[in-house]
């Protein structure tokens with residue numbers, strides 16, 4: 191068995207569902223794409239996403255100078271049922287960073303046992319390596335038009351990771367598959383974030399708006415978020431490859447039951463800082479932080495057309511410690527409308543002192 195075949199066998203034994211080998215040459219087309227997108231302002235909401243970072247993240251040897259190979263790895267998620275339409279599938283279970291890092295360590299140890307001491311650096315998501323570019327080069331799948339990596343068996347429900355190593359391994363070939371004429375993902379995106387095939391405007395993507403954005407959600411985009419409070423799966427749900435896919439079941443990624451369906455969202459408005467931490471311990475959702483998540487919950491309730499949401503929103507607008515949450519609760523009351531919502535807004539403008547929240551209340555009471 192070749193060294194590459196032994197490595198892939200060890201990767202599957204460590205719990206990954208896909209493994210392939212990529213060479214370590216810089217990812218030139220991707221570097222160009224990243225630099226262009228950043229210069230076009232498509233990533234202005236992510237200040238850490240700079241052209242300097244793009245240069246490093248597309249050059250594996252800038253990350254490990256003696257590197258000879260990239261072992262590209264993927265774990266499947268998205269099997270089973272969960273709160274569809276509120277929380278993106280990738281966040282239904284345990285935080286994937288923790289799960290993949292544990293498996294990367296298992297693989298690192300088994301590689302050392304098999305090949306002796308080797309140098310290796312591991313990456314998953316927050317690591318400075320373009321995860322999808324490595325996976326494409328290693329033949330794990332192809333770039334979908336929504337920019338996600340698609341595999342014909344597992345769809346795009348994949349978490350990606352890499353082990354960059356000094357081991358010399360025979361590289362795999364990229365697949366020739368592609369999305370053909372399909373553009374379902376482009377058509378379905380409510381915010382029009384896929385501005386062209388393979389081009390996502392980060393600052394309009396619901397995933398960015400609900401997870402990464404720290405301040406207010408631009409008002410004109412709020413109605414388009416629907417019920418999503420963390421991430422978004424719309425461009426993956428409509429994908430015909432995903433509809434045929436058979437995700438692998440992993441206990442770690444199964445829906446844990448601490449996430450509510452739309453009807454139960456209001457209960458989240460009652461979480462204080464400590465309760466939020468306990469509720470979302472070990473979940474990727476903690477990334478949004480309490481203020482961000484409750485901001486999103488307020489928007490989702492505003493979009494729900496459910497009169498039962500008025501009372502909890504009015505309570506949050508009156509007494510939540512975060513102006514961000516009070517402001518979005520006000521917006522949601524304005525969107526729901528009705529006499530109870532109007533009365534709550536009229537009451538709040540008399541007592542609210544924060545200028546940002548006052549502006550939201552004023553807009554909600556007198557939309558322009």
Ligand code: B12
Pocket residue numbers: 219220221223224227278279280314315316317318319320321322323333336337338339340346347348349350351387388389390392395397398402420421422423425
């Ligand atoms: C920043 C980031 C985001 C941003 C920006 C998304 C984006 N499309 O870039 C936001 C916050 C919006 C985001 C959202 C999501 N993300 Co994210 N995110 C990342 C991160 C950290 C960097 C991605 C990056 O480099 N973007 C830069 C831009 C320029 O890349 P790009 O537009 O896709 O362009 C690439 C390709 O399309 C290709 N390309 C460019 N032009 C062309 C032209 C042609 C013809 C072709 C074929 C290819 C091609 O080259 C580019 C460079 O790789 C990666 C982790 C990592 N370290 O790589 C995860 C990552 C991409 N995210 C991931 C996930 C799961 C998501 C979400 C599905 C989560 C969710 N459900 O809400 C959504 C998907 C939204 C979407 N449609 O992209 C996974 C994707 C797994 C997969 N199957 O591909 C990753 C790989 C994390 C991981 N380790 O598993 N994410």
